[in-house]
Amino acid sequence: MNYPPTAFWRRSVVAICAGLWLTISCGGCNGTKADPTEIVIGHYGSMTGSEATFGASTDNGIKLAVEEINAAGGINGKKVRLITYDDKGDAREAGTAVTRLVTKDRVAAVLGEVASGLSLAGAPVCQENGVPMITPSSTNPKVTKVGDMIFRVCFIDPFQGSVCAKFARESEKLKASKAAILTDQASPYSVGLQEEFEKAFIALGGSVVSKQTYQAGDQDFSAQLTAIRSSEPDVIFVPGYYTDVGNIALQAKKLGLNTPLLGGDGWDSSKLGEIGGKALDGCFYSNHYSQQDPSERVQDFIKKYSAKHKETPDGLAALGYDAARILFEAMGRAKSLGGADLAAELAKTKDFDGVTGRISIDADRNAVKPAVILEMKNSQPEFVTTIQPGT
Amino acid sequence: MSTTPPAMLPATTPFHPVGPVVTAMPFVIGIGAAFALQAVLPGMVGPYYSRVIGDIGIAMILAVSLNIVNGMTGQFSIGHAGFMTIGGYAAGMITYYGSFFLWNGASVHGGFLGSGEWLFAVSCIVGGLVAALMGYVVGLPSLRLRGDYLAIVTLGFGEILRVVLQQTNKVLDDAEAIRTAGWSQWFPPPVGAAIGFAGIPKYTNLFWIYTFVTITVVVAYRLKQSSLGRAMISIREDEIAAQAMGVNIARQKVLAFVMAAFFAGVAGGLFAHEKGVIISPKDAGFQRSFDYVIMTVLGGRGSITGVMLAATILTALPELLRDFDQYRLIVFALLLIVMMLVRPQGLFGIHEIWHFGRKRR
Amino acid sequence: MADFTQTLMTAVAIGSLYALIALGYTMVYGILKFINFAHSDIVVLGAWISYTTSRWLLPYFGVDFSVSAADRPLPPLWIAPVILIISMLTCGIIGFVIERLAYRPLRRAPRLNVLITAIGVSLLLQNLGQLHFLFGTSPQTMPILLPNWELASFTFGSGESASRVVISFVDTMIFATSATLMLVLEYLVFRTKLGTAMRAVSFNTDTAALMGIPVDRVISFTFVLGSMLAAAAGFLQVMKYPLNQPAHTVWVLLGLKAFVAAVIGGIGNVRGAVLGGFVIAFVEQFGAFYISSQYRDVYVFALLIGILLVKPTGLLGSPLREKV
Numbered sequence A: 001m002n003y004p005p006t007a008f009w010r011r012s013v014v015a016i017c018a019g020l021w022l023t024i025s026c027g028g029c030n031g032t033k034a035d036p037t038e039i040v041i042g043h044y045g046s047m048t049g050s051e052a053t054f055g056a057s058t059d060n061g062i063k064l065a066v067e068e069i070n071a072a073g074g075i076n077g078k079k080v081r082l083i084t085y086d087d088k089g090d091a092r093e094a095g096t097a098v099t100r101l102v103t104k105d106r107v108a109a110v111l112g113e114v115a116s117g118l119s120l121a122g123a124p125v126c127q128e129n130g131v132p133m134i135t136p137s138s139t140n141p142k143v144t145k146v147g148d149m150i151f152r153v154c155f156i157d158p159f160q161g162s163v164c165a166k167f168a169r170e171s172e173k174l175k176a177s178k179a180a181i182l183t184d185q186a187s188p189y190s191v192g193l194q195e196e197f198e199k200a201f202i203a204l205g206g207s208v209v210s211k212q213t214y215q216a217g218d219q220d221f222s223a224q225l226t227a228i229r230s231s232e233p234d235v236i237f238v239p240g241y242y243t244d245v246g247n248i249a250l251q252a253k254k255l256g257l258n259t260p261l262l263g264g265d266g267w268d269s270s271k272l273g274e275i276g277g278k279a280l281d282g283c284f285y286s287n288h289y290s291q292q293d294p295s296e297r298v299q300d301f302i303k304k305y306s307a308k309h310k311e312t313p314d315g316l317a318a319l320g321y322d323a324a325r326i327l328f329e330a331m332g333r334a335k336s337l338g339g340a341d342l343a344a345e346l347a348k349t350k351d352f353d354g355v356t357g358r359i360s361i362d363a364d365r366n367a368v369k370p371a372v373i374l375e376m377k378n379s380q381p382e383f384v385t386t387i388q389p390g391t
Numbered sequence B: 001m002s003t004t005p006p007a008m009l010p011a012t013t014p015f016h017p018v019g020p021v022v023t024a025m026p027f028v029i030g031i032g033a034a035f036a037l038q039a040v041l042p043g044m045v046g047p048y049y050s051r052v053i054g055d056i057g058i059a060m061i062l063a064v065s066l067n068i069v070n071g072m073t074g075q076f077s078i079g080h081a082g083f084m085t086i087g088g089y090a091a092g093m094i095t096y097y098g099s100f101f102l103w104n105g106a107s108v109h110g111g112f113l114g115s116g117e118w119l120f121a122v123s124c125i126v127g128g129l130v131a132a133l134m135g136y137v138v139g140l141p142s143l144r145l146r147g148d149y150l151a152i153v154t155l156g157f158g159e160i161l162r163v164v165l166q167q168t169n170k171v172l173d174d175a176e177a178i179r180t181a182g183w184s185q186w187f188p189p190p191v192g193a194a195i196g197f198a199g200i201p202k203y204t205n206l207f208w209i210y211t212f213v214t215i216t217v218v219v220a221y222r223l224k225q226s227s228l229g230r231a232m233i234s235i236r237e238d239e240i241a242a243q244a245m246g247v248n249i250a251r252q253k254v255l256a257f258v259m260a261a262f263f264a265g266v267a268g269g270l271f272a273h274e275k276g277v278i279i280s281p282k283d284a285g286f287q288r289s290f291d292y293v294i295m296t297v298l299g300g301r302g303s304i305t306g307v308m309l310a311a312t313i314l315t316a317l318p319e320l321l322r323d324f325d326q327y328r329l330i331v332f333a334l335l336l337i338v339m340m341l342v343r344p345q346g347l348f349g350i351h352e353i354w355h356f357g358r359k360r361r
Numbered sequence C: 001m002a003d004f005t006q007t008l009m010t011a012v013a014i015g016s017l018y019a020l021i022a023l024g025y026t027m028v029y030g031i032l033k034f035i036n037f038a039h040s041d042i043v044v045l046g047a048w049i050s051y052t053t054s055r056w057l058l059p060y061f062g063v064d065f066s067v068s069a070a071d072r073p074l075p076p077l078w079i080a081p082v083i084l085i086i087s088m089l090t091c092g093i094i095g096f097v098i099e100r101l102a103y104r105p106l107r108r109a110p111r112l113n114v115l116i117t118a119i120g121v122s123l124l125l126q127n128l129g130q131l132h133f134l135f136g137t138s139p140q141t142m143p144i145l146l147p148n149w150e151l152a153s154f155t156f157g158s159g160e161s162a163s164r165v166v167i168s169f170v171d172t173m174i175f176a177t178s179a180t181l182m183l184v185l186e187y188l189v190f191r192t193k194l195g196t197a198m199r200a201v202s203f204n205t206d207t208a209a210l211m212g213i214p215v216d217r218v219i220s221f222t223f224v225l226g227s228m229l230a231a232a233a234g235f236l237q238v239m240k241y242p243l244n245q246p247a248h249t250v251w252v253l254l255g256l257k258a259f260v261a262a263v264i265g266g267i268g269n270v271r272g273a274v275l276g277g278f279v280i281a282f283v284e285q286f287g288a289f290y291i292s293s294q295y296r297d298v299y300v301f302a303l304l305i306g307i308l309l310v311k312p313t314g315l316l317g318s319p320l321r322e323k324v
Helices: A007-029 A052-071 A091-104 A116-129 A157-170 A188-203 A222-231 A242-254 A270-280 A296-309 A315-333 A339-347 B018-072 B080-103 B115-143 B147-166 B175-180 B206-225 B227-237 B239-244 B249-272 B286-299 B304-342 C002-032 C039-061 C079-106 C111-129 C169-191 C193-203 C205-210 C215-240 C249-265 C270-290 C293-310
Strands: A038-045 A079-086 A109-111 A133-135 A150-152 A178-184 A207-214 A235-237 A261-263 A284-287 A352-354 A357-361 A371-377 A380-387 C150-156 C163-168
Touching: A038 A052, A038 A091, A038 A315, A052 A079, A052 A296, A052 A315, A079 A091, A079 B304, A091 A109, A091 A116, A091 B018, A091 B304, A109 A315, A116 A133, A116 A150, A116 A188, A133 A315, A150 A339, A157 A188, A157 A235, A157 A261, A157 A284, A157 A371, A157 A380, A178 A188, A178 A222, A188 A207, A188 A235, A207 A222, A207 C293, A222 A242, A222 C002, A222 C270, A222 C293, A242 A261, A242 A270, A270 A371, A270 A380, A284 A380, A296 A315, A315 A339, A315 A352, B018 B080, B018 B206, B018 B227, B018 B249, B018 B286, B018 B304, B080 B115, B080 B147, B080 B175, B080 B249, B080 B286, B115 B147, B115 B206, B115 B249, B115 C293, B147 B286, B147 C249, B147 C293, B206 B227, B206 B249, B206 B304, B227 B239, B227 B249, B239 B249, B286 B304, B286 C111, B304 C079, B304 C111, C002 C039, C002 C150, C002 C163, C002 C169, C002 C193, C002 C215, C002 C249, C002 C270, C039 C079, C039 C111, C039 C215, C039 C249, C079 C111, C079 C215, C150 C169, C163 C169, C169 C193, C169 C215, C169 C270, C193 C205, C193 C215, C205 C215, C249 C270, C249 C293, C270 C293
Parallel strands: A038 A079, A038 A109, A109 A133, A133 A150, A178 A207, A178 A235, A235 A261, A261 A284
Antiparallel strands: A284 A371, A352 A357, A371 A380, C150 C163
């Protein structure tokens, strides 16, 4: 059975092994010597695999913030160095990557993950080792309950769910009494938001007439939308990512379903209008900020990001950018870069002027910030209203 | 299907006082080594490397157990991660909800070898039994299906499990809620749906991992040497000839599935209780199963030490390649292809590591 | 009634996609007896090549990518088939190269090795494609190549509850293109000398070689053919669902279901693959609509297990012969 390998492959084995040996041995030599003139921070995210687009956006946002702070002379004279590790969107890899960041690379703080499930895997490691972790976009309430080292800069599901429900029920534009829901059942973000929306919507006197689900990876929603069509709702709540929403809107229009769609911050991307086009006109979503916000902070970010990455930033990039900047600000104020000092300063963050709104960290280490409601008009999101937290 | 039941050989070996000692010896040595590992290693190499070494152990259990089906019996299962996940969920339910009933909270209870860890060890074994039951169910079609068709059924099993686990209830997270929970909260089980089963107390350590590695490896090795194992190997070599020799093919195949699933379930228990891991429905999908299939093929068909080596390499390699950044998995894939092309029989072929010192027959 | 018609139409469009991809799986399996796990990645590649070529080609026809999608003019109708053909040819070449470098050296190795190599190739393609200088990690929007004409529409009911069912140009083109390709393949496999050679190799490789059939060349050709069909499926997929995802779960599931389709139809059987594709799509769509959308994938896999248990070689598969 010993089939002789071809000469081509034998030669390439030698070449690859030699190359590998060189790089691995070199990877060791510029290793992890502590450099007193720099601050090392870590980011773990899905840089490959099916969630790669979210991980890459976040990483781009963080990198932009790092470059800015270094160009401005660093934090108290120290340059910031970012180490990014890929977790393939896999919980085990996420845990390993965070362990490596925290115990081997000895980072001062960790940023990540987008997916709540993976943040929940990494957070206990950070908590146990006393290294602060800021998740840019994990919305599940459980994440920050892990401990006093875990922070976030995005909304939590209950807030956003109630914002959407309130808007659907009370705004002049919708005045909905019957809602249909279309959830991605494989995505904790989507499921979490759906539950909170449903609770709040029913509490406000509305009724949910149809609940349909899809799986991450489905491209065809006709069956679900056909079922929703027969239930004749006033609004369809779609707590998904923009990657699905565009298709959903197109297919809904094709079915002659003119009910407006309503969604959360997962919708935010310039690609949304590009995919959905006119089909999305008259649909609403809640978000952290409006890209048309004339404020310098927002426009400056959009300009810099587009120049660097040749595409307009999505919500995840903006959140990654804000997470990094809040961290840098706290680092600038902190007595030392030790975990406890840094966490204490992070907890004090108040009215931070971020791209994604004015951010304050509350006692549960969650971000408190207003939500904006945007309406799609001519494939562009337009500002409708701001909903303050606690109302 | 065979028509006559197989004639089992009567045990003819007379009782020998040294016998039990010899039988227990590998377990004692292995568990002792695991104890030493737990005592020395984490302090020496730090949490990161001990975590990778722990992951290697879990991968070894999974790969060696899959090897009973794929390597020894010559069946082809690509649903191994499904068994792992179901075992993990079962074990997690026992420790999580058990801790609430016993100690009113799901945090780690007791120190090293304390009462919490014994609950955990028992839960892993129960997880294994639950997985074994699934293994029996999934093994049944193997009586009718051959080769690739069986593979596809096992793949389908993993995918169905993934979707079903997404439909589970939320994790109940305080003692009051658990006591008052009604049937509708316990069924479907409250294991957290899509986000995964968060909150399981994290008991897994090197001692328990390598204790279970020892048990798996010794059982697999003794199986290979026993008449049962020989019967399995005969099925791999030639099913019809094996049947003609009186091997009960149906029973052997199902037995292989049940054993493999049991150890996979145990490994799932270890996995679910590992720090920095949330067991989630995604784990049951076919992509994780592929990892273990690759290990068994790379290790060599039926070679236990070869498969252990392959598990070590394939778990450590992506970590070693971290510095390659986005090229990491490209290099990994290339190495995989090249290894297959250069050593089609796997690292050790059908041999064990100690066969190499001797003259090749 | 409207709902039923609507679901039926969706199932037909999706079924033809599944069938196209399933054909590639089934042809390779028929000849080499291994599951080509890298096949679904060729579908992705086909989609991305279509995207890249149209980004490159369309500006010559007055499509300005700097304005918003709604304001862009429609390119001439013949661009779509040109892009389809470019994508099919490129994927054909890539399929040839993969077979030559990765699978041919393993011709006499155990089948399991070839399978692992296929997984390796799949991993390689996925991760290569995600490199930022190739296709990158962000999803891209496929430019619109086909007009959204409504070929026919029916109205069911009246007044408030009236619902309309539309037969769109895109859906029709998807069905027509796949049907044409399947007919061409049918002709190729059952009516030409090359097809006879393919079937001979699939029946018994050694005997075919003794009869003077250039086995290696026939196998290469099979791969090229399968890859071209995959590319076509990728192109049609992005025509229907204009968001082009890199190595996303979308493609994994699509490939997996197409593979299940090939098995249900009887793997190795060309007509079976087509039948399987439609069966899967019908079960999936009608199950999702009439029972519950939560268990959509469960229906597919449960059907698979059910059919295999009743008829272990699939609907149209020939019974396995035991060789002693």
